[in-house]
Amino acid sequence: MHIDEALRKRLIQTVAETVIAHAEDLTELDQAIGDGDHGLNMRRGFEAVLADRDKIAAQSLPKALHAVGMTLVMKVGGASGPLYGTLFMQLGKSIPDEPTLADATEALAAAFGAVKMRGKSDVGAKTMLDVIAPVLAALRDGADPRGLPALADAAAAATKPMRAVRGRASFLGDRSIGHIDPGARSTALILRAICDTLGAA
Amino acid sequence: MSEHAASVEITNPTGLHARPAVKLTKLAKTFADATVQVALAEGGPWIDAKSVVKIMALKAGRGAFLHIRAGGAQGAEALAALAALVRRDFDETHV
Amino acid sequence: MSNVGIVIVSHSPDVAKGAADMVRQMVGEEVPLAWCGGNADGGLGTQVQDILDAIDRAWSEAGVAILVDLGGAETNSDMAIELLPEERRDRVVVCNAPVVEGAVVAATEASGGSPLAVVRATAEELSP
Numbered sequence: 001m002h003i004d005e006a007l008r009k010r011l012i013q014t015v016a017e018t019v020i021a022h023a024e025d026l027t028e029l030d031q032a033i034g035d036g037d038h039g040l041n042m043r044r045g046f047e048a049v050l051a052d053r054d055k056i057a058a059q060s061l062p063k064a065l066h067a068v069g070m071t072l073v074m075k076v077g078g079a080s081g082p083l084y085g086t087l088f089m090q091l092g093k094s095i096p097d098e099p100t101l102a103d104a105t106e107a108l109a110a111a112f113g114a115v116k117m118r119g120k121s122d123v124g125a126k127t128m129l130d131v132i133a134p135v136l137a138a139l140r141d142g143a144d145p146r147g148l149p150a151l152a153d154a155a156a157a158a159t160k161p162m163r164a165v166r167g168r169a170s171f172l173g174d175r176s177i178g179h180i181d182p183g184a185r186s187t188a189l190i191l192r193a194i195c196d197t198l199g200a201a
Numbered sequence: 202m203s204e205h206a207a208s209v210e211i212t213n214p215t216g217l218h219a220r221p222a223v224k225l226t227k228l229a230k231t232f233a234d235a236t237v238q239v240a241l242a243e244g245g246p247w248i249d250a251k252s253v254v255k256i257m258a259l260k261a262g263r264g265a266f267l268h269i270r271a272g273g274a275q276g277a278e279a280l281a282a283l284a285a286l287v288r289r290d291f292d293e294t295h296v
Numbered sequence: 297m298s299n300v301g302i303v304i305v306s307h308s309p310d311v312a313k314g315a316a317d318m319v320r321q322m323v324g325e326e327v328p329l330a331w332c333g334g335n336a337d338g339g340l341g342t343q344v345q346d347i348l349d350a351i352d353r354a355w356s357e358a359g360v361a362i363l364v365d366l367g368g369a370e371t372n373s374d375m376a377i378e379l380l381p382e383e384r385r386d387r388v389v390v391c392n393a394p395v396v397e398g399a400v401v402a403a404t405e406a407s408g409g410s411p412l413a414v415v416r417a418t419a420e421e422l423s424p
Contacts, residue, residue, distance in 0.1 A: 219322065220321075220322050221401070223322045223323055223400065224405045226404055226408075227323070227324075227404060227407055227408060230407075230409075230410075231408070239361075251406040251408070252418070253400075253401045253405060253418065254401055254418060254421040254422055255421075259402070289311030
């Protein structure tokens with residue numbers, strides 16, 4: 001698929017606006033099990049991405065993804081910065097200029113592995129990995145990409161009964177059960193924004 | 202082998218707490234050609250005086266005797282220096 | 297010969313600075329030392345750029361040992377190490393040790409001229 005500069009701009013715009021618009025919801029989720037700064041941190045990061053939109057979009061797709069990751073690393077603060085930063089930076093390292101769906105799937109697989117290492121975590125620990133994993137599995141099974149946002153939403157919701165073992169939420173132990181993980185939620189939001197923009201293109 | 206030994210009473214009011222432990226360890230480390238061990242009882246257990254974590258864990262209070270033994274080319278020198286440090290109350294300023 | 301540098305990373309700038317003060321008072325001046333903490337809004341947090349700057353301030357040819365407090369401090373420190381120039385990357389480590397005690401014992405070990413691996417191992421003796 002050819003993702004030209006105009007489309008790259010729209011992708012950045014939509015993803016950033018989606019995260020910024022949901023900052024308060026994310027903060028609310030994080031207040032339940034974290035330190036309540038996920039929404040604010042993500043908003044700060046994506047506001048910086050939005051401010052650099054044209055400069056980032058002018059670069060090739062791999063470089064643009066890497067630049068988004070680097071901006072998040074530097075601006076988000078908190079553990080989400082390096083985690084989302086790693087996700088986008090690794091996507092940038094692994095994706096070709098004009099990716100097929102198979103290329104995008106493999107890039108997501110590489111990014112999944114990188115985030116896993118960065119967070120020293122895995123599936124089932126109530127994190128963003130719990131959204132990426134089923135999306136990745138569906139892509140590998142050849143699922144229709146149009147179904148991915150709903151799948152991601154369901155996967156984020158499915159973190160509710162999980163018990164956190166990493167990050168601030170892990171201090172709550174069993175009390176982390178019963179709340180959706182804010183990182184899983186923001187991952188689902190970002191994925192929906194990407195799918196919607198690409199689907200409309 | 203440890204050829205030199207001494208026993209020194211800890212007279213520092215707060216004992217061999219964290220800051221003195223750092224001083225003792227740092228001083229021991231300046232003698233590269235010496236092995237230095239300390240113990241709270243003559244029979245041991247003997248602890249490497251260059252290990253700050255182990256010295257801190259000793260938790261030796263005022264009135265305890267610190268047994269020191271040292272070996273190697275700088276053994277005598279190291280022993281004298283460490284014993285003197287303990288006698289000087291680790292150069293702590295008492296208020 | 298240069299001694300290993302120590303970097304203290306805490307979510308709170310007050311904690312980081314306090315730990316650094318303890319190192320200076322208890323261990324002395326012979327170890328390069330830097331600290332950072334807090335987020336861009338003045339709240340609790342850690343930032344990759346601040347950690348990179350602190351590594352730079354505490355830089356030593358013998359390497360730098362980083363002491364961190366909570367999870368995000370470690371994740372951000374790992375990220376910072378990865379963003380270092382290649383010739384520095386292998387000479388910076390995050391110690392698995394409590395931040396205050398770890399900083400003091402790591403600095404004590406470093407003040408004697410011990411190599412980075414030994415400084416790290418000494419700090420990690422504190423962790424069961």
